[in-house]
Amino acid sequence: MTEPEIVIETTIAAVPERVWRALRDPALIRRWHGWEYEVPGGLDDEIREIYIDGADADAEALTLTFQGGDRFTLRPAAEGTVVRITRPAKGSHPEWDDWYEDVTEGWTTFLQQLKFALERHDLAERHTLYLDGPTSGATAMELLGVAAITGPPGSAYTALVATGDALSGTVWFRAPKQLGLTVDALGPGLLILAIQPQNEQRPGGGAQIILSGYGRGAEEFESLADRWTHWWETRESPGTCC
CATH class of the missing domain: 3.30.530.20 (START domain)
Structure with missing residues (x-):
């Protein structure tokens, strides 16, 4: 039996176009996503694997769908942009089940890093x-x-x-x-x-x-x-x- 899907959501005080660009430009993604680490390729390879090679982007609908079915959806709001991450139910992709909770916590972290970098530092270097x-x-x-x-x-x-x-x-x-x-x-x-x-x-x-x-x-x-x-x-x- 599969479990209910998980939704992670926050509102970012920036226009949708600005948030979308922060999700599509690797040079900007590295200013908020994750952390630096010392292996060949490091953060840059991780960004390309997740957000570029591993994602299907629909710029008109402002949706980003990742391998495994996770989906980012952006919609305008009075306060800026609502960013929603929808995760398929655990069990829908059994090969990911051992790391399902880790991925959920990771998306929670990354979404808050994105919000902070945009609202407090306009995607400055860090x-x-x-x-x-x-x-x-x-x-x-x-x-x-x-x-x-x-x-x-x-x-x-x-x-x-x-x-x-x-x-x-x-x-x-x-x-x-x-x-x-x-x-x-x-x-x-x-x-x-x-x-x-x-x-x-x-x-x-x-x-x-x-x-x-x-x-x-x-x-x-x-x-x-x-x-x-x-x-x-x-x-x-x-x-x-x-």
């Missing part, structure tokens, strides 16, 4: 940091020390996190397994923390942290990234917040 791995039950929010941030989107927060950094900003979004925070000191930047689903590779689940920074030089961001990576690899004690 620097990124990605941390993930299996955990023994602690969430990314607990590990970093921001689990006590419970306010709704738009509410302010301050936190002295486990890396030793004092962060401040606002809650950008909340999802059942994700928390997005703006980070004033990074331009503002966007910090997304996610609970990774359980699977054969992660029987106890996992934690994921994605940090995007704007307006800082590469060396300055690299220094921050080194500090956060050291913390992640040594799993220092959680910080405090609020």
Whole structure:
């Protein structure tokens, strides 16, 4: 028996043509999608595989249909553009079932990255940091020390996190397994923390942290990234917040 399809939706304060271009131009996609990583081809190859070679685009209808049946639909609204991602029900493509929850969480993350990059930075260049791995039950929010941030989107927060950094900003979004925070000191930047689903590779689940920074030089961001990576690899004690 298949499960109901999943719909992920948000409104972006930009005209549909601007959002559509951000979904079709690889040079713009890399300014919001995912994160940089050090393998041959890296992010650029991933973007081409997902959004160009692996998608059918209908510019007139403003729809983008991906391999496996996932579909982006754009429609104009008074506030800008409603972007809806519709996922086929789990079981409709059995070859993807083991990673179904991961893909759902990934689309949730990417949609918020797109919204943030368009609304707050007009698709400016950025620097990124990605941390993930299996955990023994602690969430990314607990590990970093921001689990006590419970306010709704738009509410302010301050936190002295486990890396030793004092962060401040606002809650950008909340999802059942994700928390997005703006980070004033990074331009503002966007910090997304996610609970990774359980699977054969992660029987106890996992934690994921994605940090995007704007307006800082590469060396300055690299220094921050080194500090956060050291913390992640040594799993220092959680910080405090609020």
